[in-house]
Each structure stands twice: as structure tokens, then as C-alpha cells.
Amino acid sequence: MPQRKFxxxxxxxxxxxxxQIPDELLTRCPVCQQDCxxxxxxxxxxCPNCDYGFRLPAWQRIxxxxxxxxxxxxxxxxxxxxxxxxxxxxxxxAKATTGLNxxxxxxxxxxxxxxxxxxxxxxxFMMGSLGSATGEKITRLFETCTAKRLPVVMVTxxxxxxxxxxxxxxxxxxxxxxxxxxxxxxxxLYVTILTDPTTGGVTAxxxxxxxxxxxxxxxxxxxxxxxxxxxxxxxxxxxxxxRAETLLENGWLDQIVTRPQLRLTLARLLKxxxxxxxxx
Amino acid sequence: xxxxxxYQQVQAARSANKISIQELIDGLTEDxxxxxxxxxxxDDPAVxxxxxTIESRPITIVGIQKGQDIAANQARxxxxxxxSGYRKALRxxxxxxxxxxxxxxxxxxxxxxxxxxxxxxxxxxxxxxxLLAGQKLKVPFxxxxxxxxxxxxxxxxxxxxxxxMFANSTYSVLSxxxxxxxxxxxxxxxxxxxxxxxxxxxxxxxDGMIERIVPEVTxxxxxxxxxxxxxxxxxxxxxxxxxxLIKARQAxxxxx
Ligand SMILES: [Zn+2]
Numbered sequence: 001m002p003q004r005k006f007x008x009x010x011x012x013x014x015x016x017x018x019x020q021i022p023d024e025l026l027t028r029c030p031v032c033q034q035d036c037x038x039x040x041x042x043x044x045x046x047c048p049n050c051d052y053g054f055r056l057p058a059w060q061r062i063x064x065x066x067x068x069x070x071x072x073x074x075x076x077x078x079x080x081x082x083x084x085x086x087x088x089x090x091x092x093x094a095k096a097t098t099g100l101n102x103x104x105x106x107x108x109x110x111x112x113x114x115x116x117x118x119x120x121x122x123x124x125f126m127m128g129s130l131g132s133a134t135g136e137k138i139t140r141l142f143e144t145c146t147a148k149r150l151p152v153v154m155v156t157x158x159x160x161x162x163x164x165x166x167x168x169x170x171x172x173x174x175x176x177x178x179x180x181x182x183x184x185x186x187x188x189l190y191v192t193i194l195t196d197p198t199t200g201g202v203t204a205x206x207x208x209x210x211x212x213x214x215x216x217x218x219x220x221x222x223x224x225x226x227x228x229x230x231x232x233x234x235x236x237x238x239x240x241x242x243r244a245e246t247l248l249e250n251g252w253l254d255q256i257v258t259r260p261q262l263r264l265t266l267a268r269l270l271k272x273x274x275x276x277x278x279x280x
Numbered sequence: 281x282x283x284x285x286x287y288q289q290v291q292a293a294r295s296a297n298k299i300s301i302q303e304l305i306d307g308l309t310e311d312x313x314x315x316x317x318x319x320x321x322x323d324d325p326a327v328x329x330x331x332x333t334i335e336s337r338p339i340t341i342v343g344i345q346k347g348q349d350i351a352a353n354q355a356r357x358x359x360x361x362x363x364s365g366y367r368k369a370l371r372x373x374x375x376x377x378x379x380x381x382x383x384x385x386x387x388x389x390x391x392x393x394x395x396x397x398x399x400x401x402x403x404x405x406x407x408x409x410x411l412l413a414g415q416k417l418k419v420p421f422x423x424x425x426x427x428x429x430x431x432x433x434x435x436x437x438x439x440x441x442x443x444x445m446f447a448n449s450t451y452s453v454l455s456x457x458x459x460x461x462x463x464x465x466x467x468x469x470x471x472x473x474x475x476x477x478x479x480x481x482x483x484x485x486x487d488g489m490i491e492r493i494v495p496e497v498t499x500x501x502x503x504x505x506x507x508x509x510x511x512x513x514x515x516x517x518x519x520x521x522x523x524x525l526i527k528a529r530q531a532x533x534x535x536x
Contacts, residue, residue: 084476132536139534161431161453163462166478167489170453171536173432174439177411178530185416201453203404204392204432205411223404223432224394228458237396252402 027054031218044259053216053259055196057098058105058122061155065263066118071107072144073137078102078165082132087164094125102133103158106141108150111263114270117145117152123197127159130202134162135172138206142179151189151270156207160200173205180209189273193262194221194244194253208252212269215244215253216262287471289480290456292448294390298427299498301328301345301386307503308384308510309334312341315372324365326356326393329372334384335511340376342369342437343386346427359428360393366406366436373413382420382514385437390455392433407436414439415530420517422510424494425449441517441529442491445481451489452479488535 026035029047036048044064045054062069078091095101103125109118119141121128138154145152161169183190192210196219203223207213215221222242229237240246247253257265284292305312309332317323328343344361347353361369369385376383392403414421414437423440429451438451445451452459456473460466463473478484481493497503517525 135536163453163459166453167451167484167487168536170431170435171489171533173435174411174415174533175536177408177439178415178533181412181415182530184412201432204407204436206408208402208405208408209412221404222399223392223407224399228394229396229399232394233396235396237399241396242399246400250400250402252405 046259051217051258053195053219055123055157057124058100058120061120062105062107062109062118064259065120065153065155065266066109066111067113068110069107069118070109071105073106073140075101076133076137076140078131078133082165082168084164090126090164098122098125100125102137103128103131104134104137106137108144108148109153111270112267114267115148115150116270117141117148117150118155119152120155121157121202123157123159126162128157128202129159129162130169130172131162131165132168132172135169135175138172138176139179142176142183146179146183146186146188149186149188151191151273152183153191153193153266154206154210155193155195156198156202157195158198158200158202158207160202170201173201176206177209180206184211189270191266191269193257193266194219196220199223199225199242212254213252214262214265215247215256217244217256217258219244221247221252285471286474286477286480287456289448290450290470290474293427293446293450295427295448296348297498298346298388298448299500300348301343301388301426303500304386304426304497304503305330305332305341305343307497307500308332308507309339309341310336315375316368317371318364318367319371320364320367322362322364324362324368326359326361326389327365327368329368334507334514337511337514338379338381339514340372340379340381340383341386342372342383344389344434344437345386346388357393359389360391361389361433361436362393362395362398363401363403363406366392366403366410369437370406370410370413373410373417377418380419382422382518383417383440384510384514385421385423385440387423387425387429387434387437388427389430389433390428391430392436407432410436411439415533416526417529418522418526420514420525421529422513422517424510425451425490430455439529439533441525441532442513443489444492444494445484445490446494447481447496449481450479451481451484452477 031052032050106119194215312332314330346359421440423438456470460469460473
């Protein structure tokens with residue numbers, strides 16, 4: 001028997017080798033399908049070809065949008081009563097990969113001297129799904145900002161309600177809406193920045209409840225999933241039917257803002273609104 | 281029905297023999313005056329709305345309905361409301377507020393309509409607006425899930441001061457078929473999914489999601505007991521000052 005010249009590496013050896021290779025040299029943009037040098041994406045993580053904003057970890061987004069940020073409710077996590085083993089395992093993995101306790105980070109921020117409440121969803125944590133703890137953190141953010149008379153900015157990125165939590169996940173949509181109503185009744189500003197992807201129960205609640213609704217270029221924004229629609233109408237929807245540009249055209253967004261402009265845009269917007277009747 | 285499996289419950293909720301929302305309205309009210317249109321561009325037949333009296337007191341009714349035969353069911357896209365349908369609901373809820381009369385929502389929907397046009401017309405925003413309106417509605421608001429209570433499309437009208445469910449109904453974040461497909465890539469495991477999802481009235485009552493399970497009603501003539509319960513509850517809610525009513529409703533949703 002001839003000696004094998006090539007010994008297939010074990011999975012462990014492969015993983016070890018991969019660790020030694022620098023990050024992927026090229027990244028393909030999911031929108032324009034162009035390969036670009038990963039280093040050209042910069043800290044902002046945008047496609048140099050079409051301005052698409054890649055999905056950002058929550059803390060990277062927070063750095064981009066704030067001067068200071070004081071996190072609230074960092075320890076809030078999935079309640080014990082959701083005991084399904086497969087679900088707990090998923091949560092554990094999501095926590096390990098993201099370093100977060102939930103799919104949203106909330107806190108009190110400043111930007112060019114202006115204070116506001118900020119919530120940033122992270123699609124890397126179980127597709128940014130809306131669970132009880134996500135809903136609790138967002139609700140508390142609104143309550144805090146209503147009490148402190150501060151505007152709220154939510155950066156959304158979510159596949160929708162977290163089905164593993166059943167009706168409790170659905171109820172978060174109503175719970176957050178209730179907090180939005182009270183913030184609104186206090187005469188305060190709520191801005192949403194919809195990023196790729198914002199879908200399902202998040203679109204059908206707080207994402208679309210902003211007084212001003214912004215989005216990043218080419219972000220997927222919609223209620224029903226493409227596959228569900230395909231099965232219902234037995235047709236393939238147009239490629240861009242849930243893209244930000246289409247929503248802007250149909251009147252559902254105020255502006256599409258590229259990521260490098262987002263910080264400045266937010267600062268401007270906070271200056272252009274008085275922030276309620278008894279605002280000092 | 282005590283020993284019924286969760287999936288049998290799902291099938292009973294979807295049954296073609298379910299009382300229609302129209303018949304239920306006939307059984308619950310003395311006179312029903314239907315209101316059409318969202319006053320923007322369209323009229324969605326999946327959403328039925330109108331004025332009525334219950335024990336001689338004026339109320340506003342809004343319902344999501346399937347059709348009793350194939351033609352009616354297709355016209356109503358199988359009980360899936362379009363954005364226009366939610367805007368019709370919103371319009372009559374605001375009218376009820378203006379007229380100081382309670383709102384009764386009767387819900388039988390697998391979910392909001394999934395379609396390209398519905399997306400173009402802002403399905404997400406339409407539901408989001410209903411959620412906001414429900415949380416600040418200045419009149420008593422009772423929601424009853426009659427058959428299927430499917431996800432955000434049902435929740436849009438299920439933000440009442442109280443939420444009741446028919447004995448043969450379900451309320452869930454998505455269908456058991458959808459759950460099985462996403463979680464196990466196998467829609468055939470819907471029965472197993474239904475067991476896990478806690479979507480039956482008994483489970484939801486135990487979980488504090490609803491206030492009451494209503495004995496199944498099959499014809500308009502059967503509605504006497506339910507009518508008495510609805511009238512009494514609306515009367516009790518109407519006796520509260522508006523601020524108390526809204527505060528209690530918001531507290532109801534805050535506890536989730
Ligand atoms: Zn690109």
C-alpha cells in the first residue's frame with residue numbers, strides 16, 4: 001500500500017490553523033455582491049461600493065453614536081421560568097459569542113452635550129429576537145426617560161418576537177407600546193433607526209412607532225418573511241420589496257442615512273426638537 | 281374536551297364550524313350597523329366594524345373574520361387582515377373614543393396578511409399604530425379571541441382591559457406549523473409544537489395572559505350567557521374614571 005502523502009487534518013487542527021490566519025481578507029457585500037477588502041470596511045463596517053451597513057455588534061454601534069454611555073440593566077437576562085433545555089443552550093451560546101446578556105443594550109447617553117436614552121439591538125444575539133428580558137430592558141429605558149424627561153433613540157436589528165418564549169414574547173410588543181405611549185404623552189421625542197434586518201413583531205411595534213423613523217441604506221425592513229409571502233401568493237416578490245429605499249418611497253421612513261452621517265444626523269435631530277412642554 | 285391534546289385544540293379553533301363573527305355579533309347585540317372603509321383608500325372585508333347596542337347600551341364592535349364558505353373566505357383572505365383592515369379598526373376605535381362608548385373586539389385570525397402589497401402599504405406600521413391606540417384608548421376595551429389568535433395580527437386588537445378566550449381557541453406567537461418548521465425544519469411536527477407552545481386557553485389562563493375562558497358558543501341563539509357577561513364587564517369598566525381605567529390597562533401589560 002502506498003504511503004499517503006497527504007494526511008487530512010482533524011477538525012481540531014483545522015480550527016487551530018484558522019485561528020492563525022488573519023481575519024478573512026475579503027468580505028462579500030450581501031447587497032451588491034461585490035467582494036471588498038475587509039480592511040476597507042473600516043470601524044464603521046460599511047460596503048465601500050454601495051454604502052450597505054454590515055450588522056454591527058451593539059457596543060460598536062454605541063461607540064459610533066455617543067460621546068458617553070452609561071449602561072442600564074446590564075444584568076437583566078432571560079427569566080428562569082423559560083426552562084426548555086434547547087432554548088437555555090441557545091441563550092448560553094448567544095451570551096458566549098456576543099458577551100451580552102440579551103439582544104439589546106440600553107443606557108443613558110450623551111452626544112455633543114445632549115442627553116438621551118439609547119437602546120441598541122444586536123442581531124448576533126439570537127437574531128436580535130424580542131424576548132421577555134429584551135422587552136423589559138426597552139420598557140425600563142422608556143420609563144427612565146419619561147421620568148428624566150429625555151428623548152429615546154432605538155437602533156433596531158431583529159428577526160421579530162422570540163418564539164421560544166411563546167405568548168410572553170408577543171406580550172412584549174404591547175408592553176413596550178404602553179411605555180412608548182406614556183413617553184409620547186409626556187411630550188418627548190422618540191427616534192428609531194432601523195438597521196438590517198428589522199422584521200416581524202419588532203417592525204409591528206416599537207420600530208415603527210418613532211416620531212422620526214430613520215434607516216440605513218439597503219436595510220431589510222418588513223413585517224412578514226419573504227418565504228411566508230412566497231408560500232401565500234405563490235410568486236416571488238421583487239428583490240427590493242422590503243428594502244429601506246422602497247419603504248422611503250412608500251412613505252414609511254423619514255430619511256435613509258449612511259452610517260458615517262448617522263452620528264451627526266442624530267445630534268442635529270436632537271437639537272431640532274424642543275423635547276416637551278416643561279423641558280428646561 | 282378536558283383530555284383534548286393541544287393540537288386538537290388548534291384544529292377546533294380552526295374548524296369551519298366555528299361560529300362566524302357576524303353571527304356572534306347578531307347573538308350579542310340588539311342592532312348592528314356596519315361601518316365600512318379605512319377612510320384612506322380601501323375597505324378590508326377581513327375586518328368587520330360597526331355600531332351596536334348591548335343590553336340597550338351603545339358599543340363599537342371591531343372583528344377579524346374568516347368566511348364561512350370558500351368564496352367569502354378568499355375575499356377575506358382567510359381572516360388575515362391587511363393594513364387597510366387595521367386602519368379601519370383604528371378609525372372606529374377613535375370614533376368610539378369620541379362617542380364615549382366601549383369597544384368590543386372579536387378576533388379570529390391566523391395572523392396579519394402576508395403579501396407584497398401589504399408590505400408596501402405598511403403592515404408593520406398599521407399594527408404598531410393599533411398597539412399604541414389600544415394602550416391609550418379612553419373607553420372600556422374588551423377583547424375576545426373566538427378562534428385563532430395568531431401573533432401580532434391578533435394582538436393588534438387584543439390589547440383590551442381584559443382578554444377572554446373561547447374554550448376552543450388558541451393564542452400564540454406563531455402557528456404550530458411555523459414553529460415546527462423554524463425550530464425543527466419539519467412542519468409535520470406541528471402537534472408536538474402545539475404541546476410545547478402553551479397556546480391553549482387553560483395554559484394561557486394559568487400563565488396570567490388572559491382573564492377568562494368563555495364556554496364555546498356555536499349559534500347566535502346560544503349567546504345569552506356570553507352577552508350577559510360582556511355587558512356586565514363593560515358596565516363595570518365604564519364605572520371607573522378614565523384615568524383609572526387606562527392606568528389599570530397599562531399595568532396589565534406592564535406585568536409581562
Ligand atoms: Zn455593497
